Amino acid sequence: MRKPFLAGLCALAIAIIPAGAALAQSAGGLASLRGAGVEENVPVEQVFQQETRRFNRDYRQQPPLIPHSSDQYQIDLRANQCLGCHDWTNAGDRGAPTLSMTHYLDRDGREMDHVAGTRWFCTQCHVPQANAPALVQNTFESSASR
Numbered sequence: 001m002r003k004p005f006l007a008g009l010c011a012l013a014i015a016i017i018p019a020g021a022a023l024a025q026s027a028g029g030l031a032s033l034r035g036a037g038v039e040e041n042v043p044v045e046q047v048f049q050q051e052t053r054r055f056n057r058d059y060r061q062q063p064p065l066i067p068h069s070s071d072q073y074q075i076d077l078r079a080n081q082c083l084g085c086h087d088w089t090n091a092g093d094r095g096a097p098t099l100s101m102t103h104y105l106d107r108d109g110r111e112m113d114h115v116a117g118t119r120w121f122c123t124q125c126h127v128p129q130a131n132a133p134a135l136v137q138n139t140f141e142s143s144a145s146r
């Protein structure tokens with residue numbers, strides 16, 4: 001009973017050892033994709049700057065693109081810093097466009113004084129704008145050009 005087991009183990013070892021040696025060899029010349037050590041802080045290059053003019057919408061119902069930077073505004077379960085400027089209670093003071101009525105309708109279409117839960121995570125629909133090439137080749141055209 002022992003013999004076949006040992007023989008099996010030997011065969012396994014013979015198969016594993018060269019593979020292990022090959023791994024160890026390549027680990028010697030390992031380079032990370034960003035070309036820096038893991039603990040090194042590499043600043044990301046801003047390839048596509050955000051454009052601050054307003055872009056036209058590509059179809060009438062499109063959520064307008066965000067014409068200002070947005071990465072510094074926190075949105076989580078409790079806080080929504082976008083509302084600090086865009087909620088109807090603040091927009092006048094901040095000189096920002098007020099959220100349209102659709103942002104204040106509950107799922108049954110009732111009008112509310114606070115933003116709807118379905119509109120809480122603004123960046124689900126609104127994204128910052130940049131003049132960047134399309135990520136995927138496509139034939140999309142604005143419906144205004146038809």
Ligand code: HEC
Pocket residue numbers: 052053054063064065066067068070073081082083084085086094095096097122123126
């Ligand atoms: C400090 C105030 C402020 C904050 C905070 C702010 N915005 Fe704005 N936002 C503005 C102002 C002012 C404009 C108008 C800019 C213009 O007309 O060029 C604007 C414009 C927009 C527009 C374009 C509206 C249109 O009709 O074209 C969108 C969309 C928008 N903001 C979304 C957001 C989102 C999403 C957040 C949070 C991530 C946010 N904003 C946070 C002040 C703010």
Ligand code: HEC
Pocket residue numbers: 061062063064080082083086097098099100101102103115118119120121122123124125126
């Ligand atoms: C489910 C998608 C969705 C979410 C979430 C959403 N929006 Fe919108 N938003 C839209 C659409 C669509 C429009 C354009 C049509 C309309 O006004 O309903 C719009 C319009 C706007 C406008 C322009 C209003 C106007 O009258 O010009 C602003 C500003 C805006 N949204 C900001 C925000 C902010 C800030 C949040 C987060 C509190 C947010 N939106 C969440 C879809 C969304």
